[in-house]
Structure formats: structure tokens, C-alpha cells
Amino acid sequence: MQKEVPNISIIIPVLNEEDYIQRVLGKIFDHSTTTRIKEILVVDGGSTDQTVSYAKKLGVPVISSPKGRARQMNLGAKKAQGKVLYFIHVDSLPPFGFDQKIIDSYTNGKKAGCFRLRFDTPSLFLGFFAWWTKINRPICRGGDQSLYVGKELFETLGGFDQSYKVYEDNEFIGRLYKRTSFKIINDYVVTSARRYMQKGMVRLQYHFAVIHLKHYLGKGPDTLYDYYRRNIAL
Template identity: 75%
Template sequence: MQKELPNISIIIPVLNEENYIQKVLEKIANNTTSNQIKEVLVVDGGSTDKTVHFAKKQGAEVISGPKGRAKQMNLGARKASGVLLYFLHVDSLPPVGFDSKIINLYLKNSEAGCFRLQFDSSSLFLRFFAWCTKINQPICRGGDQSLFVSSAIFNELGGFNENYIIYEDNEFIQRLYKKTSFKIIADYVQTSARRYMKRGMITLQYHFAIIHLKHYLGQGPENLYDYYRRNIAL
């Protein structure tokens, strides 16, 4: 028996993102090709700019909660009513038909997956790392690629680990790989290269690699955040 078409809850964590929130919400509206978007939940962690105003203006439902992306995404998931949860960073733009592509995979018994990545930059350095996102291994995953997961699997795994101030996407996706047959959709989410432009492409990628290494060597969320705070969040 074929599954019934699932509806989708889109969850976007934000904090002072007035320059990006309208663009991503417009892209969602323009690139939707099904009638299965149940809701768009913008989870705000205490913005002091016009993020909330612009989100409401675009018709999104705004939820206010504590700061911290893992906490914000978990709050959005608790409020969501969709069969599928689609977590999207505010500066990552989904492709045309993203919703239909997610639904098609779900109907083929795939309960978790993401898109490939494309930066809004012509840098060959960034293009190489974006190319790596076609490889279906946990080391090649990240929140910028967006993430869909069935609400049932999300709840079974307990959601994002709120001890992680950073690396929360990677840690959760690694648990998804152990639980499900994780799929990569052959289309691209376009994400901003703003962090690379600010910190330097090679420097930032080096620090991300060290954070990956620290995690694989068994260091916990406090150590990862301390490294991030000292080397990236300047």
C-alpha cells in the first residue's frame, strides 16, 4: 500500500537575521511545487532587529524561545504538526521543487536526508568542498545542506542534543546515519559564503576540520564550543 502524501513543517532558527529572513521565506514560497507545506515556523532566539517583523510580514509563524540553535530547532519540532520536519538555515535557499523531492524520497521509504550544497561564490576552494557533499558519508554532512527527517524518527532519537552550542547538526545527523538509510537528494541548496568571506576561506575550513577531529577523538560539546569561541566566533 502506498503511503499517504505527507505534509511538511519547515523549521528555521534565527537570531538577528533581518538581512536574510525575507529572502529565504520568499524562496520557499516561490520554489514550492506541492500543496503539502503544513507550516513555516521561524524560531527566534531573542532578535533585537527586525527579523521577527519581517518573518511575520511574510506570513511565517514566529515562535520565541531561548537562544541556541539546538534548543530553537527542538522547540520548533515540538510545535510542528507535519509528518516530515524540514530544518533550514536562514541563509540557505532550497531549490525549485524541494518539497516534492523530499516527499518522493519519503514515499520510497526514506525517512531522513538532505540536499547537496552550493555556495553563492565562484571560489574553486569552496566549490571543491561543496562537491564533497555528494558523498554519502557523515563527515560530508552539515546543517547548511538542510535536513529532512520524519517526525517519528526525530522523536525516537530525542531530537538535537542541546548540550551542543555548535556542531548540533553534525551530531544529530551522525545518529541518523546509524538509525536510517540517509539519502542525498541530487539537487542543490544554495548557501551564503558570508562566514568564509569574513574569516578567510582556508582559515575557517581549517578550524572546522579541527572541530570535526576533536569530535571524532571523543571530545565533548563544551570543548568543541571553547575551540569555536576562541578561533571562529571573533
């Protein structure tokens, strides 16, 4: 019996990303190789720049949402019609044939997964941390690697926890690991190193490590956000 080939809904949360929205949408168009992408949904948290108009000019619908990436992604998932949800950050670019790779993984029984990570810089320091994304452990995951998940599984888990203003991807992926077999697809999402350039690579990586540690020690979303706000937020 032939396996059903699922449709994919791509969900991109944005807020004032006029410098990146056209690039990621263009890469999605150029790097898709199937007819199984049901829709691309840009979920806007109240942009005041040209993000929304740029997306619409490319023919992509924009959903208005309260600010907050977890809220935005949940709303996108609620509106999505595809059987597979693919969440990707606006400054991360999917590899060629990403849609077929997701379909292959999903139809082979892996109901959730991500790609490995590569930064858009030759930095050996960032390359070292990107290397660890090949390891299939929750500590090695992050939203910049993008995430696919079956919609039914997403809804069963209750989606992203909206009490998290940061770390929402990691928290949700942690629950995925407890529920299903998580797949690391052997190809790369290329993500921007812009925050590392702005904050300093070592400094920012240190602060991210502290947030991971705080979560591991049982600190809640308010504590994580307070640390992020004081040390990372621009």
C-alpha cells in the same frame, strides 16, 4: 495501495537575521511546488533587529525560544504538525521543487536526508569542499545542506542534543546514520559564503576541520564550543 503523501513542517532557527529572513522565506514560497507544506515555523532566539517583524509581515508565525540553535530547532519540532520536519538555515536557499523531492524521497522509504551543497560564490576552493557533499558519509554532512527527517524518527532519537552550542547538526545526523538509511537528494541548497568572506576561506575551513577532528577523537560539546568561540565566533 497508494502511499500516503505526508505534510511538511519547515523549521528555521534565527537570531538577528534581518538581512536573510525575507530572502529565505521568499525562496521557500517561490520554489515550493506542492500543497503539502503544512507550515513554516521561524524560531527566534531573541533577535533585537527586524527579523521577527519581517517574518510576520510575510505571514509566517514566529516562535520565541531560549537562545541556542539546538534548543530552537527542538522547540520548532515540538510545535510542528507535519509528519516530515525540514530544518533549513536562514542563509541557505532550497532548490526549486524541494518539497516534492523531499516527499518523493520520504515515501520511497528514506526517512531522513538532505540536499547537496553549493556556495553563492564562484570560488574553486569552496566549490571543492561543496563537491564532497555528494558523498553519502557522515563526515560530508553539515547543517548548511538542510535536513529532512520524519517527526516520529526525530522524536525517537530525542532530537538535537541541547548541550551542543555548535556542531548540533552533525552530532544529530551522526545518530541518524546509525539508525536509518540516509538519502542525499541530487539537487542543491545554495548557502551563503559570508562567514568565509569574513574570516578567510582557508582559515575558516581549517578551523571547521579541527572541530570535526576533535569530535572524532571523542571531545565533548564544551570543548568544541570553546574552540569555536576562540577561533570562529564573530
